[in-house]
Amino acid sequence: MAVTHTLEADVLRRQDPELADILLGELARQSTTLQLIAAENFTSPAVLAALGSPLVNKYAEGYPGSRYHGGCEIVDVAERIAVERAKALFGAAHANVQSHSGSSAMLAAYAALLRPGDTVLAMGLPHGGHLTHGSPANFSGRWFDFVGYGVEAESGLIDYEQVRTLARTHRPKAIVCGSIAYPRHIDYAFFREVADEVGAYLIADAAHPIGLVAGGAAPSPVPYADIVSATTHKVLRGPRGGMLLCGSELAERVDRAVFPFTQGGAQMNSIAAKAVAFGEAATPAFAAYARQVVANARALAAGLAAEGITVTTGGTDTHLLTADPAPLGVDGRTARRQLAAAGMVLDTCALPHGDARGLRLGTAALTTQGMGEAEMARVAALFAAVLRDEVEAKAAREEVRELAGGFPPYPRW
Numbered sequence: 485m486a487v488t489h490t491l492e493a494d495v496l497r498r499q500d501p502e503l504a505d506i507l508l509g510e511l512a513r514q515s516t517t518l519q520l521i522a523a524e525n526f527t528s529p530a531v532l533a534a535l536g537s538p539l540v541n542k543y544a545e546g547y548p549g550s551r552y553h554g555g556c557e558i559v560d561v562a563e564r565i566a567v568e569r570a571k572a573l574f575g576a577a578h579a580n581v582q583s584h585s586g587s588s589a590m591l592a593a594y595a596a597l598l599r600p601g602d603t604v605l606a607m608g609l610p611h612g613g614h615l616t617h618g619s620p621a622n623f624s625g626r627w628f629d630f631v632g633y634g635v636e637a638e639s640g641l642i643d644y645e646q647v648r649t650l651a652r653t654h655r656p657k658a659i660v661c662g663s664i665a666y667p668r669h670i671d672y673a674f675f676r677e678v679a680d681e682v683g684a685y686l687i688a689d690a691a692h693p694i695g696l697v698a699g700g701a702a703p704s705p706v707p708y709a710d711i712v713s714a715t716t717h718k719v720l721r722g723p724r725g726g727m728l729l730c731g732s733e734l735a736e737r738v739d740r741a742v743f744p745f746t747q748g749g750a751q752m753n754s755i756a757a758k759a760v761a762f763g764e765a766a767t768p769a770f771a772a773y774a775r776q777v778v779a780n781a782r783a784l785a786a787g788l789a790a791e792g793i794t795v796t797t798g799g800t801d802t803h804l805l806t807a808d809p810a811p812l813g814v815d816g817r818t819a820r821r822q823l824a825a826a827g828m829v830l831d832t833c834a835l836p837h838g839d840a841r842g843l844r845l846g847t848a849a850l851t852t853q854g855m856g857e858a859e860m861a862r863v864a865a866l867f868a869a870v871l872r873d874e875v876e877a878k879a880a881r882e883e884v885r886e887l888a889g890g891f892p893p894y895p896r897w
């Protein structure tokens with residue numbers, strides 16, 4: 485809830501000033517620095533209101549109409565609305581909105597289709613695969629036998645011929661398409677064709693682009709994948725959480741894979757907040773937002789390239805881009821630290837060829853704040869100036885504060 489201006493804020497401040505200060509401090513941090521982390525965004529006050537509502541108190545194991553707990557008649561309606569809105573938004577026959585996170589959604593997708601020891605073909609982690617795509621530190625790498633495909637050294641584009649060859653050689657039970665750092669559209673039709681050829685399921689992990697799909701700014705995996713796994717908190721701008729989309733033949737397996745196989749009680753406040761976010765994402769304003777996110781990412785990529793920074797694939801089709809700052813004489817880790825000191829918050833990422841780390845940036849949050857291409861040019865120039873040591877960190881921090889101050893994420897607070 486909007487801790488800064490509501491009665492609840494006063495309650496919290498009186499009862500626990502230590503925590504109230506942390507909430508306000510984080511709001512100040514988010515409002516005075518630039519959020520360039522590709523996976524982050526600013527949810528609306530309406531989404532925050534649903535999250536901070538008494539629905540958080542309700543236990544609701546099961547699905548609408550068949551719960552293990554009494555008193556679910558009202559939250560059942562919230563979940564039905566969320567499911568119907570997700571189905572309509574993405575043109576899917578079935579939606580499950582209970583996953584607590586993108587990783588939980590992936591766990592359920594695997595649980596619905598696979599048995600431990602099955603072979604899965606997914607993007608290798610150094611090339612942009614997610615932890616749930618076979619990391620040895622994650623359940624996926626422990627329980628399944630992962631084979632990794634990658635991107636071409638020169639172009640940075642997915643090596644589609646390698647995907648086909650590895651699929652023919654390893655005959656995986658499932659193929660996963662989706663990435664944490666791939667800046668281009670994915671050819672879902674190609675992955676479908678290969679999956680059909682080798683008799684594999686196709687799982688699209690659309691955690692990143694699903695918000696662009698909702699706004700019509702990226703192609704949809706829904707017509708091609710057996711299961712689409714997604715988050716609700718990235719470009720989609722909803723609460724932190726996951727969801728699954730599939731055809732009617734897999735509906736029951738997917739639902740059982742979420743509950744009772746991998747999760748217990750549904751988080752009804754979060755499901756209500758997902759419904760609010762799906763409602764927002766169905767509006768023309770959101771479609772315009774999604775288009776602007778991409779235009780901003782392209783402007784940012786062009787700005788960085790003009791400063792001499794190497795932009796992977798030469799640009800982007802989406803909300804994110806990856807870049808190698810080496811031409812400016814710094815590696816990714818140093819760059820991230822210097823930029824953070826200047827108030828520009830972003831991630832490093834693996835670069836597929838070699839040990840050096842690159843930078844991953846996204847424009848979802850800045851675009852929600854109302855920034856456009858002109859601001860992206862300013863960010864790119866400041867970004868390069870910091871890495872070239874042309875501006876003092878303190879001066880850069882002041883400029884970032886001024887830029888951010890013109891676009892408050894929560895103007896009424």
Ligand SMILES: *Cc1c(COP(=O)(O)O)cnc(C)c1O
Nearest residue numbers: 585586587614663664689691692
């Ligand atoms: C973000 C992401 C996830 C996981 O989301 P969490 O909510 O952090 O668990 C899974 N897959 C991909 C490709 C992602 O980008």
